[in-house]
Amino acid sequence: MRELLCRRALVLAVSLVPLATACVGVAVVRRPSPAGALAAARDGVAAMLDHGARAWNRGDLDEFLSDYEPDATFVTSRGVLRGVAEIRARYAPRFGSGGVRDSLSFRDIEVDLLGPDVANAIAFYVLMRGDSVTSSGPTSLVVRRAGGRWRIAHDHSS
Numbered sequence: 368m369r370e371l372l373c374r375r376a377l378v379l380a381v382s383l384v385p386l387a388t389a390c391v392g393v394a395v396v397r398r399p400s401p402a403g404a405l406a407a408a409r410d411g412v413a414a415m416l417d418h419g420a421r422a423w424n425r426g427d428l429d430e431f432l433s434d435y436e437p438d439a440t441f442v443t444s445r446g447v448l449r450g451v452a453e454i455r456a457r458y459a460p461r462f463g464s465g466g467v468r469d470s471l472s473f474r475d476i477e478v479d480l481l482g483p484d485v486a487n488a489i490a491f492y493v494l495m496r497g498d499s500v501t502s503s504g505p506t507s508l509v510v511r512r513a514g515g516r517w518r519i520a521h522d523h524s525s
Contacts, residue, residue, distance in 0.1 A: 401480075404480060404483070405478065405480055408478050408480055408486050408512075408517075409476065409478040411512065411516075411517045412476065412478050412486060412488045412508075412510055412517050413473075413476050413478075414517075415434050415510070415516075415517045415518070415519075416473045416476065416488075416490065417473070418430075418434060419431050419434045419471075420471045420472050420473060422434075423468065423471040424470050424471060426462055426468065428455065428458060428459065428462040431458070432451050432454060432455055432458075434517075434518055434519055435451050435454060435518060435519045435522070436451075436511065436518045436519065436520050437450065437451055438450055438520075439451060439454065439518075439519050439520055439521065439522065440520075440521050440522070441453075441454050441457070441521075441522045441523075441524075442521075442522070442523040442524075443457070443524070444525075454522075469494035469495055469496045469501045469502070470494065470495045470496070471492060471493070471494055472492070472493050472495070473490045473491065473492055473493070473506075474490065474491050474493060475489075475490060475491050476488060476489075476490040477489045477490070481509075484511055484512040484513065485509070485510070485511050485512075485520075486509075486510050486512075486517075487507070487508070487509055487510075488507070488508040488509075488510055489505065489506070489507050489508075490505070490506050490508075491503060491504065491505055491506070492504060492505075492506050492524060504524065504525045505524070505525055506522065506523065506524040506525075507522075507523045507524075508521065508522050508523075509521040
């Protein structure tokens, strides 16, 4: 009986070695440092804002809106817009025939990670016509990363 128990213990121990080795392998996987993750998030969010500004400036509303999640919310001085369809309706007149759409850029971008794939971004938007600033102000965004791409979940621009 004792010999049988010893064999079973040995079989169990030998079968657990690959599992233990796999677990150790998982434990040593390197993750980006907090500073590295923050820098990567900032670069990704800045690239998203630049993409949106370039789409805006060439008059491509569909591409501009591609940076928003389908169920995004947008807080304006007139209320809360829910979903890309409502956000599209707000911007569409600027993109239509005869619409006025000044040149868009962003500056002073700050990003704080709220989780591995969620961040709060604060920036200043600037709208210009020629050499004149027609509008500028702060924007606060909650952005999420999915599939390696940052998109706007919530936009509050003043």
